Amino acid sequence: MCGIVGYIGERTAQEVLLKGLSRLEYRGYDSAGVAILKDGRINAVKRQGKLSVLARELASNPLSGTMGIGHTRWATHGVPNDTNAHPHLDCSGKIAVVHNGIIENYLELKKYLKKKGHRFISDTDTETISHLIEDNYKGDLEAAVRKTTAILKGSYAIAAIHEKDSGRIVGARCDSPLIVGIGKGENFLASDVPAILDYTKEVIYLENHDIVTMTRSGVKITNGAGRVVKPKVSKVKWDISQAEKCGYRHFMLKEIFEQADVLQRILDERIRRGRIVFDELKLKESDLRCIKRIAIVACGTAYHAGLTGKYMIEEYARIPCWVDTSSEFRYRDPLVGEDTLVIIVSQSGETADSLAALREAKRRKAKTLGICNVLGSSIAREANGVIYTHAGPEIAVASTKAYTAQLAVFYLLTMYLASLRNTVKRSRLDSLVSQFKKLPSLMEDLLAEYKSDYNKIAAYAQEFKRYYHEKHNKSYFLYLGRNINYPNALEGALKLKEISYISAEGYPAGEMKHGPIALIDENPWVVCIATRSKTYDKMLSNIQEIKARGGIVIALVTEGDEEILHHSVNYLVELPAVEEFFSPLIVVIPLQLLAYYVALEFGYDIDQPRNLAKSVTVE
Ligand code: M6R
DSSP: OOEEEEEESSSOHHHHHHHHHHHHGGGOOSEEEEEEEETTEEEEEEEESOHHHHHHHHHHSOOOOSEEEEEEEOOSSSOSSTTTSSOEEOTTSOEEEEEEEEETTHHHHHHHHHHTTOOOOSSOSTHHHHHHHHHHOSSOHHHHHHHHHTTOOEEEEEEEEETTOTTOEEEEEEBSOOEEEEOSSOEEEESSGGGTTTTOOEEEEOOTTOEEEEOSSOEEEEOTTSOEEOOOOEEOOSOGGGGSOTTOSSHHHHHHHTHHHHHHHHHHHHEETTEEOOTTOOSOHHHHHHOOEEEEEEOHHHHHHHHHHHHHIIIIIOOOEEEEEHHHHTTSOOOOOTTEEEEEEESSSOOHHHHHHHHHHHHTTOEEEEEESSTTOHHHHHSSEEEEOOOOOOOSSSOSHHHHHHHHHHHHHHHHHHHHTTOSOHHHHHHHHHHHHHHHHHHHHHHHTTOSSSSHHHHHHHHHHHHHHHTTTOOEEEEEEOGGGHHHHHHHHHHHHHHHOOOEEEEEGGGGGGTGGGGOSSSEEEEEEEOSSTTHHHHHHHHHHHHHTTOEEEEEEETTOOGGGGGTOSEEEEEOOOOGGGHHHHHHHHHHHHHHHHHHHHTOOSSSOTTOOSSOOOO
């Protein structure tokens, strides 16, 4: 939700800021702006629309200057327009601020500031910050920011500049991410690593309530108590090419095709001499042996990975497990305590609801474990233990490779817990490990079938569009799965609706007769996950029931399945044979591709779907 950048050095700030913002556009893309300081004057330009609109404007009327701040917005307070776009200035136009987060007490603060004579021009919560800094400024920007943040309620990552403080950028964070990039004779501020990777790999992950003051030659960080702290500088291990499209038409497609490699990397890193290793786990084996239940808490796609994890953990580690969406968990009275392990799953590690759920679990003395992709993210740092998924940067808003990486971690965690608690024979565990090791190459072969845009699933998507128009836009999708593939039915539906805006629902197939079957006529396209499993025959009956009522069926089946041929399904997708336990990793690939190609057919903006942002740092 919103991306911010800051630069101070010798380069042209406009270029650095625009490049940084282009790498952060996944966080929000309804308007963008920059404020650049030159010869003691702030020049701000902001435009509604994608970053390209701002870039075009700046190409025609460039801003010179070597320090500045920039922002790409996902609107919370105030519609996307030029006025509500960041940076926001104070009354005098001498202070500029960019902000990611939500200031919950902004109305109260605005009232107070208006009474003191401040004039507001936007509908945003952020503008209160620039006026507060103005109010608190007594010749020292850092001190003014400190005084200001002390009265803000809510979440923020901010960067501020002042005309009279022309050699400094001041940043601060609370519950929204902010990192510092260390260069030679230059320094950077950003919401996320890709924004600065073209220039440096040396990064400081700021802690909550830290305030940073950056000059060309140095960085000073003070913590919430006002003490100067020695920051830990981390080295980013991945390359900027990982955050680029590398010839693919969309990040989503690139990320789908990276999945076999991601899986291979996870296996190479986590399985050593047949044993599962989590170096960074930090939770004691004795604690994990004693836990009585597990709660898995997450949002969106990560929630679906968690649901699949429940099937795995209960089957092999035999620990009672439930799964909650973070937004529900945090506001009810969950039964968690010292004997509970709460696993928070989050690609970004910054999702506001998941972070709040983690804090709630800690408050209740549960042991907490984060499964995160982004290194140094808030959830990774605040949980008692962490397992990183190491999927590399995921840029497309629709999550794909992070999901399969989360599934992979759940498989490994299940086997690890099973071995620790002796719930499965060694020989069975060894067989699971060796089957798991075959998955990357099976996935690779499957993906290879879809390398060209003229593949089977792309053709089905084309056919859907034709049918959709023929049925006067009344067609939509249902996804049916059972057992360990039921969460994949939910995930398939989520992928499709978030990028193609077509209605889609996922159900456990056995529930059809309890209501959803009433929906079936000739309009819905029903994706049935009918790979070999203990419920295969039941799924065949579901398919019959749908066909009998006129529904269009796309069946995902195991290669060589001849029985399905007697069921006159409309479209078939064959998948490599794997044990049912591991099938979610294979089944999800065609679901992701189907969502992608349907959105492509309809001509939508696949990587930046409307109304969404990659990392949801607001409630
Ligand atoms: O960063 P997180 O994993 O915590 O994000 C959770 C959801 O916001 C995310 O999975 C969302 O549902 C994706 N856009 C789905 O593709």
